[in-house]
Amino acid sequence: MIHPRIAEVFRTLDAHGVVWALLRGAEELDRPRGDVDLLVAPSDGARIDEVLASAGLSRVRAPGRGSHQFYFSYDELQDVWLKVDVVCRVELGPHQELRLPVVDGCLARRRLADGIWRLHPADEGWLLLLHLLLDKTAIPSERRDGARAWAGLLRTDDPIARTLQDFTGDSAPRRVLEVFSVALPDRDGLVRSELRSAWRRRDPVGVAHRQGASSLARRAPSLAGMPRVAPVVAILGPDGSGKxxxxxxxxxxxxVPARTVYMGLWQPRPWDRVARAVPGARLGQVVLRLARAAATIQSHRLRGRLVVVDRFAYDTLLPGSTGSFGERVTTALTMRWTPAPDRVLLLDAPGEVMYARKGEHSPEKLEEWRQAYLAMVADLPVPVTVLDATRSVEEVRRAAVTAVWDTVAGRAAASRDQRPSSAPRAPRARPLGSWRRIDWRFLLPSPELDKVLCGGRHDPDLRAALEMVGAQVMDTRGEGGAEADVAVLVRPGRSDLEQAAAGVRPGGWVVAEVRAGPRAARGGQWGLPGWRRAFLAAGLVDVTAYWHAPNLVACSRILPLDVRPVVREALLRYHEERFGLLKSLAGRAALRLGLFGYLVPEGTVVGRRSQVTVS
Structure with missing residues (x-):
């Protein structure tokens, strides 16, 4: 009986005309406990990746293992990993430094038995004994009985035995057989040392080169052709979901090599009480945690390790954020410093289930967070897998492994696809903030966007967000702009505003993203009031300035600056954060003096092109 996926591997090899043979382990093919070892003709080695990929296996690179190529597939139903180890050379020793030129002869003598290409019994037996003796530091006790049976069947004039004599001396085959047939203490260590020494005398340069190259490749995988970065998997969910x-x-x-990184930046720590007593110390503490976590993620990725992140930057963009100064800083730094995940796992369970597990918060609050997470991941520009966390731990683990392995296998396939530099690249993942940045569309009479002009600073994230809602994106400097419904400007200059006002149809809308500060003041305008005046000077009507609190990327509220009671109510919420009272008092004072619009960090100005043409 053969496992169906292993049988598919064998059929695929035959269908592609690959010359192969099973090295050992035919009795365990129904549920392999270890590797399925295959010997493949060197002429077929270059295409084995593609052939096994068509059988559903993905390669995991392991530098410094000679000609060994490892392929994996996960069977979720049986919860078993299927691993195929392919070699196109017979290389022995801990660093595969002892090469034995017997591949062509072994494949020429192979036999077909029950649909499986098997080595000649003598070849299979000798390769097994040499593997146990030279590849291991000690012969496993559970393998000695089977090896002893093989030793009783083999002869010193078998083809592989004669080749071994050429490399290590006439007595080598006899001494190898004695190791397994006669139980003498320390015999295997002595024979192992003698064979390795004889091999080094026979091929000193080759053995030294292979051993050195193997050691270097294992210590520095990037020098051996490993991918420069490994995937990142983010695990999201409320407290009690099982992250x-x-x-x-x-x-x-x-x-595959993997590490976990915890990104609960605001979680309590022993020194928090001291940090709260020092102005700015708490924020500095969190920024240091973020820097350390981001550096750790990048370090593991560069070493070829898959990174599993417990919590992630997307948590800072959940609806209901208070928009404190510290959160604005950490949100901006987190989105900039941490790489976008290759896969997001969301653990989903009802609020009462999560409350029963940890007893934190309340079932109602946890259910609110649950719905917020579900709404957030629906808009994420990266692959998301929602896992039913009400199932058993074992079932959730299997589903998570399947999802992550699909991601790893996809990365492996992509690394094999060596496109020329002129080939189009896949679009990069966009952060969640790019979606939130077009919330201004809800300020228009209709949030549906058809033809949209983009002007000012080039912003691919904004353009991608517009395309995600089905908008046809054009440039203000292009042709055919007079039919556009909306023009959106990013940090515009005066000429950008003029082009946008002329580019939309009569009755169309112009939206400008405005940021405070001298570096953001292009075209002589300063803050939201300055751009509001510029809109009016350009002939636009129904002009309104809005504060996106706390900012455009993590916007939770859009407040019209002309409606002072709404702004005043928002400023009162600052009482809940550190130094909130001072911020609230300063903001309300500026509001009474008519200066608050100049202090707003980020917002939008919206205006409509008049439908009346003045001649």
Missing amino acids: STVAQSLLDALP
Whole structure:
């Protein structure tokens, strides 16, 4: 009986005309406990990746292992990893430094038995004994009985034995057989040392070169052709959904190097009480945590390790953020410093289930967070897998492993696809903030966007967000702009505003993203009031300035500056954060003096082109 996926591998190899043979382990093919070892003709080695990929296996690179190429597939139903180890050379020793030129002869003598290409019994037996003796530091006790049976069947004049004599001396085959047939203490260590020494005398340069190259490749994988960065998997969910449990289970289950990084930046720590007593110390503490976490993620990625992140930057963009100064800083830095994940796992469970697990917060609050997470991931520009966290830990683990392995396998396939530099690249993932930045469309009579002009500073994230809602995006400097419904400007200059006002149809709208500060004051305008005046000077009507609180990327409220009671109510909410009273008092004072619009960090100015043409 053969596992169906292993049988598919064998059929695929035959269908592609690959010359191969099973090295050992035919009795365990129904549920392999270890590797399925295959010997492949060197002429077929270059295309084996593509052939096995068509059978559903993905390669995991392991530098410094000679000609060994490892391929994996995960069977979720049986919860078993299927691993195929392909070699096109017979290389022995801990660093595959002892090469034995027997591949062509072994494949020429192979036999077909029950649909499986098997080595000649003598070849299979000798390669097994040499593998146990030279590849291992000690012969496993559970393998000795089977090896002893093989030793009783083999002869010193078998083809592989004669080749071994050429490399290590006439007595080598006999001494190898004695190791397994006669139980003498320390015999295997002595024979192992003698064979390795003889091999080095026979091929000193080749052995030294292969051993050195293997050691270097294992210590520096990037020098051996490993991908420069490994995937990142983010695990999201409210407290009690099981994020830490799933993260640890992934580390234990995956066959690739993996590490976990915790990004709960605002979680309590022993020194928090001291930090709160010093102005700015708490924020500095959180920024240091963020820098350390981001550096750790990048370090693991560059070393070829898959990174499982417990919590992620997307947590800072959940609806209901208070928009404090500290949160604005950490949100901006987090989105800039941390790489976009290749896969997001959202653990979903009802609020009462999560409350029963940890007893934190309340079932109603946890259910509110649950719905917020579900709404957020629906708009994420990266692959998302929602896992039913009400199932058993084992079932959730299997589903998570399947989702992550699909991501790893996709990365492996992409690394094999070496496109020329002129080939189009896949679009990069866009941060969630790019979607939130077009919330101004809800300020228009209709949020549906058809033809949209983009002007000012080039912003690919904004353009991608517009395309995600089905808008046809054009440039203000292009042709055919007079039919556009909306023009949106990013940090515009005066000429950008004039082009946008002329580019929209009569009755169309112009939206400008405005940021405070001298660096943002292009075209002589300063803040939202300055751009409001510029809109009026350009002939636009129904001009209104809005404060996006706390900012354009993590916007939770859009407040019209002309409606002072709404702004005043928003300023009162600052009482809940550190130094909030001072911020609230300063903001309300500026509001009474008519200066608040100049202090707003980020917002939009919206105006409509008049439908009346003045001649």
